[in-house]
Structures are given as C-alpha cells and as structure tokens.
Amino acid sequence: MTDLVLQIDGKDVSVPAGTTVLQAARQAGIPIPTLCHHEQLEDYGGCRLCMVEVESRGRKNHVVSCLYPVEKGLVVRTRTETVDKIRRVIIEELMAHAPDAPELKRLAEEYGADRNRFEKESSFCVLCGLCVRYCAEVKQKHAVGFIENGPKREISFIPEIAAKECWDCQECFAICPTSYAQAAYFLTEALAFPGRRKAGATSA
Amino acid sequence: MPKLQSAAALEDYRAQVLSARDPARPSIAVCAGAACGGLDSAAVAAAFSTAIEKQAAAAKLDFRVTGCHGFCNKGPNVIVGPGDICYFEVKPEDAAEIVACTLKGEVIERLVYQHPVTGEKAVHMSEVPFYKHQMRILIGDIPKIDPMRITDYLAVGGYSALAKALSKMTPVEVLDEVKKANLRGRGGGGFPAGLKWETTRNAPEKTKYVIVNGHEGESAAFMDRAMLTGNPHKVLEGLIIGAYAIGAQQGYIYTRHDSPQMALHIQAALAQAADYGLLGKNILGSGFDFTVELHYDVGIFVSGESSALMRSIEGHAPEPRPKYIRTSVSGIWDKPSNLNNVETWANVPEIINRGADWFTSIGSEKSKGTKLVSLSGHVANSGVIEVPMGMPLRTIVFDIGGGVPGGKAPKAIHFGGAMGGSIPISLIDAPLDFDGMAKLGAPIGAGGLLVMDEDTDMVEVARYLLDFLVKESCGKCVPCREGMYQMLKILTNIKEGRGRKFDLERLADLTEVTSLGSLCALGKTSSDPLKSMLRYFKDEYEARIAAGAAAGGLAT
Numbered sequence: 001m002t003d004l005v006l007q008i009d010g011k012d013v014s015v016p017a018g019t020t021v022l023q024a025a026r027q028a029g030i031p032i033p034t035l036c037h038h039e040q041l042e043d044y045g046g047c048r049l050c051m052v053e054v055e056s057r058g059r060k061n062h063v064v065s066c067l068y069p070v071e072k073g074l075v076v077r078t079r080t081e082t083v084d085k086i087r088r089v090i091i092e093e094l095m096a097h098a099p100d101a102p103e104l105k106r107l108a109e110e111y112g113a114d115r116n117r118f119e120k121e122s123s124f125c126v127l128c129g130l131c132v133r134y135c136a137e138v139k140q141k142h143a144v145g146f147i148e149n150g151p152k153r154e155i156s157f158i159p160e161i162a163a164k165e166c167w168d169c170q171e172c173f174a175i176c177p178t179s180y181a182q183a184a185y186f187l188t189e190a191l192a193f194p195g196r197r198k199a200g201a202t203s204a
Numbered sequence: 205m206p207k208l209q210s211a212a213a214l215e216d217y218r219a220q221v222l223s224a225r226d227p228a229r230p231s232i233a234v235c236a237g238a239a240c241g242g243l244d245s246a247a248v249a250a251a252f253s254t255a256i257e258k259q260a261a262a263a264k265l266d267f268r269v270t271g272c273h274g275f276c277n278k279g280p281n282v283i284v285g286p287g288d289i290c291y292f293e294v295k296p297e298d299a300a301e302i303v304a305c306t307l308k309g310e311v312i313e314r315l316v317y318q319h320p321v322t323g324e325k326a327v328h329m330s331e332v333p334f335y336k337h338q339m340r341i342l343i344g345d346i347p348k349i350d351p352m353r354i355t356d357y358l359a360v361g362g363y364s365a366l367a368k369a370l371s372k373m374t375p376v377e378v379l380d381e382v383k384k385a386n387l388r389g390r391g392g393g394g395f396p397a398g399l400k401w402e403t404t405r406n407a408p409e410k411t412k413y414v415i416v417n418g419h420e421g422e423s424a425a426f427m428d429r430a431m432l433t434g435n436p437h438k439v440l441e442g443l444i445i446g447a448y449a450i451g452a453q454q455g456y457i458y459t460r461h462d463s464p465q466m467a468l469h470i471q472a473a474l475a476q477a478a479d480y481g482l483l484g485k486n487i488l489g490s491g492f493d494f495t496v497e498l499h500y501d502v503g504i505f506v507s508g509e510s511s512a513l514m515r516s517i518e519g520h521a522p523e524p525r526p527k528y529i530r531t532s533v534s535g536i537w538d539k540p541s542n543l544n545n546v547e548t549w550a551n552v553p554e555i556i557n558r559g560a561d562w563f564t565s566i567g568s569e570k571s572k573g574t575k576l577v578s579l580s581g582h583v584a585n586s587g588v589i590e591v592p593m594g595m596p597l598r599t600i601v602f603d604i605g606g607g608v609p610g611g612k613a614p615k616a617i618h619f620g621g622a623m624g625g626s627i628p629i630s631l632i633d634a635p636l637d638f639d640g641m642a643k644l645g646a647p648i649g650a651g652g653l654l655v656m657d658e659d660t661d662m663v664e665v666a667r668y669l670l671d672f673l674v675k676e677s678c679g680k681c682v683p684c685r686e687g688m689y690q691m692l693k694i695l696t697n698i699k700e701g702r703g704r705k706f707d708l709e710r711l712a713d714l715t716e717v718t719s720l721g722s723l724c725a726l727g728k729t730s731s732d733p734l735k736s737m738l739r740y741f742k743d744e745y746e747a748r749i750a751a752g753a754a755a756g757g758l759a760t
Contacts, residue, residue, distance in 0.1 A: 045526050046681050048721045062720050067526050082720065086683075089717040093686035117710070118690050127679065146679070149504065151689040153679030 159192030237272025251296035271434020276587035365553035391545030407540035419508035422621030425652035442552030505676035524724030568594030620649025625736030684727025687718035703749035
C-alpha cells in the first residue's frame with residue numbers, strides 16, 4: 001500500500017493507508033492518551049480520551065483517533081483547548097468512580113483534572129472493557145462480560161466459565177487500569193466456587 | 205386471491221374490488237389505535253358487532269376496526285360514513301343507537317364534537333377544529349382501512365405507485381423524482397432521502413439492504429406507530445419502490461417487540477403482499493425481486509440509532525459503532541444499507557404518484573411536504589396530526605390543539621423528545637421547519653410536540669428527560685454514560701434544593717463534552733434539552749439554586 005502524508009500538530013507524518021490517526025501519531029512520537037486501546041485488541045472507541053481535532057477539506061471535527069482512518073492531507077491537532085477540555089472532563093467523570101487509579105492520577109495531573117469535581121461513587125471500574133475484550137478476542141473464552149447498560153453497566157465473570165478457565169490465565173489482571181478485574185474475579189471465586197484456592201492449582 | 209402478474213393485472217383486480225363497493229353505502233369505523241385501545245375500544249367494537257347482528261344490518265353497512273384516527277384524548281373514536289361524521293368518547297352502550305341512526309342517515313348530536321368554551325358543535329371531520337387545519341396525506345386513509353385487509357388498501361389506490369414505478373419508470377427515474385422532491389428524512393436528522401438512496405445505489409457492493417426504522421422510542425412520539433399499525437401497506441409500498449430505485453434485494457422492517465398489534469399488522473401485510481405478488485420474485489412481472497423480513501428490537505431505546513439497529517439485525521447487541529464510514533456505504537454485514545424512518549417511506553408512494561412538483565408545492569422553502577406530529581402535553585386536543593411543513597406552531601397549538609386547558613397560559617413548547625429542546629412561548633410564531641426549529645434549539649426530531657403550561661417546572665423537565673436517557677444509554681462510551689449521569693445528579697440536587705453555585709458551570713462543561721465526545725447520536729444530542737433550558741430558562745435555574753441556598757441548602 002502506498003504511503004500518504006498527513007499533518008499532526010504541525011508535523012508531516014507519512015504512513016500507509018488504513019493506519020489510524022492514533023497509530024500515526026504514536027509512530028511520530030506524539031503522545032495521545034488512551035484507556036481502552038490495546039495493541040492486541042480491536043479498537044473500541046469507548047473511553048474517548050484519544051479524541052483529537054481533525055480538519056479535512058476545510059471542515060473541523062472531533063473524532064476518536066483510535067478509529068479514525070488517516071487520509072491524505074488530513075490536519076490533526078492533538079492538544080487544542082477543546083480537546084484538552086474533553087479529556088479533562090472525561091478524567092474527572094472517571095475519577096468519581098476510581099479516584100486512586102494510578103493511570104487516572106497521572107492523567108489528572110497532566111490535564112489539570114480535579115478528582116473531586118463530581119460526586120464520588122466508587123465502583124473502581126472505568127468500564128474500558130479491556131478484560132472483556134481480551135478474554136473474548138485473544139483468549140476466546142468469554143469468561144468475563146458486560147452486564148446491564150448505562151451507568152448500571154458493570155463487568156461480571158461468568159462463574160461456569162471462570163471456574164474452568166481463569167485459574168491458569170488471569171492475564172486480564174495485568175491489563176486492567178484499576179485492578180477491578182482482579183477484585184471482580186476473586187469475588188466471583190469466593191461466591192461461586194470457593195475452596196479451589198485451598199485445593200491449589202494442581203487439582204483441577 | 206390472485207398472484208398479480210403485471211401492473212395491468214393489478215388495475216383489473218383493483219377495479220374488481222371497487223365494483224363490489226358502493227361509496228354511498230353507510231360505514232362505521234371504530235378506532236383501535238393505541239390510545240383508543242387503552243380506552244377499551246375493543247369493547248366498543250364488540251358492541252357494534254352485536255348491534256349489527258341484532259339489527260340485521262350487516263348487508264346494509266360496512267363495519268371495520270381501523271388504526272388510529274388521530275384525536276386520541278377524545279377516544280374511543282368512531283367515524284361514520286358517508287360524510288365522515290365523527291363521534292367521540294363512544295361507549296359500548298352507544299353502539300346500537302349509532303347503528304340505527306347510521307342506517308337512517310341521522311346524526312347523534314350528543315356524541316359529536318362540542319367546543320369546550322364556545323359550546324359550538326361540529327359534526328363532520330372537515331368541521332372539527334382538530335382535523336380541519338390538518339393536511340392528512342399520509343394518515344388520511346387510516347379510518348378507511350382495516351389494516352388486516354390488503355383489499356382495503358387497494359380500494360384507496362394502494363400499490364398504484366409501485367405499479368407505476370415498476371412498469372413506467374427506470375430505477376434512476378424513481379431516484380431522481382425523490383431527489384427532486386427534496387424529501388428529507390423524518391426520523392430526526394432531516395437528511396435528504398434521495399441523496400442517501402443515491403449513496404447506497406452507487407456503493408460498489410452488489411448486495412444492498414433497505415430498512416424501515418420503525419423503532420419509535422422518542423418520548424412523547426407516537427405517530428410512527430399510528431402510521432405503521434394503521435396502514436402498514438403504505439410504508440411497505442414505499443419500501444419496495446425504494447428498493448427498486450436503490451437496487452436492494454432484501455428489506456427489513458425493524459420495530460419494537462412490545463407492540464403486538466403493530467407486529468400482527470406488519471406480518472399480515474407482508475404475507476398478503478407476498479401472496480399478491482407484490483413481494484418476492486418477479487414483482488408484478490417486472491423482473492424485480494425483493495423480500496422483506498420483520499425484525500424486533502430487544503427493548504432498548506438506542507436500538508433506533510441506525511448503526512445500533514444494524515448491529516441488532518446482524519444478531520449482535522444493539523451498540524452503536526462510530527460512523528466514520530456511513531451505513532449507506534457499509535451497514536448490515538458491511539453491505540450498503542439504506543435506512544429511513546416509517547414516515548419517510550410512507551411519503552414515497554405519494555411522490556411517485558403525484559410527482560415531485562406536487563410534493564414541493566407543499567411546505568416551506570427547505571422543508572417540503574407534510575409532517576406527522578404527536579401533539580400532547582398541556583393542550584386541550586391531543587393526538588396524531590399531519591400538517592404541512594411551514595405551518596406556524598401557533599396554528600398547531602391553538603387551532604388544532606385548542607390551546608392550554610383550564611384557563612392557563614402556555615409557557616414553553618418542547619419538540620423532539622428526550623433529545624430535543626424547549627423554546628419559550630414567545631417564539632410560537634416560528635414555522636414548523638427542520639432548519640428553523642433546529643436553529644432555535646428545538647429540532648423537530650421525529651415529531652413529538654409537547655406543550656407546557658405556566659406551572660411547568662423547567663428544571664424538572666430537563667431532569668425527567670435525562671432520567672429517561674440515562675437508563676437508555678448503552679454504557680459503552682464514557683461521555684454519554686458518565687456525563688448524562690452526572691447531569692442527572694446535579695439536576696436532581698437543584699430540584700431538591702441542594703443546588704450549588706458552581707452547578708451551572710459544571711453543567712456547561714458536561715453538556716459540551718457529552719455533545720462533542722459521545723460515540724453516537726444518543727449521547728451527542730442527550731444534553732440538547734438542557735442546553736435549550738440554559739439558553740431560554742437560565743433564570744429559573746439560577747433562582748432554584750439561590751432558593752435552595754436561602755432555605756439552608758448547600759449553595760455556596
């Protein structure tokens with residue numbers, strides 16, 4: 001495929017067609033924050049932190065860079081006042097749930113987000129879906145999924161699958177930005193299949 | 205029942221249907237629309253059947269149970285022909301008298317419309333204030349049709365537009381006519397349907413789909429249900445014509461799982477159309493093949509969002525996906541998929557039959573044709589209405605709606621449901637127009653119009669609508685899921701006297717970020733009602749916050 005040239009924060013970047021704006025920016029060493037993006041997973045567009053301003057044929061728009069395909073002559077701005085505001089408010093919204101998540105604390109500092117801006121309701125999960133998608137797309141086990149919708153949405157391990165699959169995997173714990181996946185798993189284990197831990201990993 | 209092999213065969217069959225019908229023969233139509241149904245119009249219909257049998261009147265009059273007549277708060281509605289005599293609030297015990305008087309050609313004075321203030325009576329549909337200012341092109345046939353009988357639709361000229369399109373027009377000619385008519389999407393966006401059709405038609409993939417979005421979920425909107433339940437064949441005819449123009453082989457009618465009457469009527473319409481050769485292989489001998497499937501939602505509002513709807517048809521959870529590539533190019537199973545709303549499709553047969561010039565002669569400069577509106581709220585007459593685009597809202601609210609009951613003054617008009625907006629009554633002379641209303645901050649949306657009187661609490665209006673949307677968010681993206689939830693919490697606090705001085709600033713940030721950052725139209729427009737409140741009714745919000753502080757609340 002032929003390379004095309006776009007401009008990110010004033011810098012000309014040459015990438016193959018089909019690349020996303022996020023990939024192009026990272027290749028050029030321009031950082032864009034993400035929570036739900038993972039190299040091994042299909043892009044999701046859920047956290048919206050990677051939002052940037054794009055200008056194409058004179059029209060400006062705000063898009064998520066993880067899904068937006070590059071085009072010739074596209075002008076991308078990753079740090080406008082509006083982009084920063086979107087990120088700041090999103091971080092503040094998420095900190096109402098997970099005020100002490102290290103990744104959020106780091107982002108809060110960078111974007112001047114106030115962790116106390118919105119009423120706290122600690123659920124610790126930011127619903128990035130990394131665990132759900134990693135389990136489905138990479139491990140193909142579907143041991144953890146989303147339940148409910150809107151603000152009631154949460155992740156939930158499915159005991160019947162988790163009892164069989166999770167013990168020898170637990171790979172989602174490491175990619176979770178808030179450690180909630182681990183907590184949710186142990187809660188499921190304690191409620192649905194206790195005793196396994198005592199018995200040890202050797203007996204199935 | 206014939207399998208119609210050509211346009212001529214359809215016209216022969218229609219002539220046969222009409223020759224068995226006498227327009228001068230008395231008729232009684234009982235409304236079984238959603239509102240009348242709720243007022244037990246089924247008992248009224250049963251009483252009519254009994255009365256007709258007792259009076260041995262079956263041979264002397266036509267009796268039918270129909271879809272929504274429109275005047276919902278005066279139900280159960282009965283319309284008597286010839287002459288369209290309207291009886292309101294009909295009870296089962298009135299049935300025998302109506303049958304007897306109809307046979308004698310007499311009018312029952314006590315059941316006709318009486319103006320609540322002047323006491324003036326109106327007998328015929330053309331005189332009843334609710335009806336007389338309307339232009340009922342799409343819904344006018346509903347009282348004449350038993351939706352379970354295709355012959356009733358044929359009797360009012362049904363499928364003649366399809367016959368014309370297939371036998372006398374090329375697909376491109378059909379497309380050009382719709383483009384020339386400047387038919388704009390009735391589902392909310394107002395995007396020109398012809399351009400959308402053209403995009404799907406020109407997309408390189410051979411397999412193409414057309415879809416009826418019959419997933420009406422907007423709060424205070426009930427006109428699509430009336431249209432699709434009362435005259436399903438009209439929507440289907442529009443869809444088949446569209447499929448011909450676009451080159452689609454498969455259509456879907458996507459609708460709600462919780463409206464059994466509508467589902468029954470659509471199923472019957474699909475089966476009958478197939479039996480008559482109006483669906484399936486070689487439609488009317490034209491060589492055009494097209495089939496339609498009915499698909500139900502899973503009971504969530506966002507199912508009506510076009511990309512979520514298409515995910516749902518594929519068998520996935522109805523989660524929206526970003527539309528950086530339009531669904532008209534890459535929709536269901538990544539094939540070009542043209543989706544239009546029920547009302548948009550219903551306009552198509554009229555445009556083909558009467559021509560684009562006729563269509564563009566109705567309406568305002570940039571919004572052509574008529575619009576179905578669900579009129580409700582603090583208004584004397586509520587129901588489903590159809591008016592020409594460009595009609596001043598004043599005519600809708602006062603002449604059709606009869607103004608605010610109880611001697612109260614109107615305060616605001618809300619358009620577009622939970623993702624619409626409210627405008628103060630001082631703007632009541634604004635015309636019903638896609639662009640004009642959007643500029644005012646109360647986009648027409650799908651067409652739900654709520655009138656609010658002087659006692660309406662504008663904080664509660666925004667809170668109520670957000671409460672609805674919060675529950676309907678799918679929860680995938682942060683600005684929609686969290687942003688709306690925080691807005692709801694702040695509004696609840698303000699309403700309950702716990703507002704804080706910085707709340708308006710927090711709301712401004714939340715509305716901005718939710719609009720810019722959300723993934724789909726639900727999130728993007730979820731804060732529109734609140735934005736309109738902060739534009740026109742900010743004083744009321746400030747006063748509530750201050751009053752909460754004065755009463756010992758938290759405002760600091």
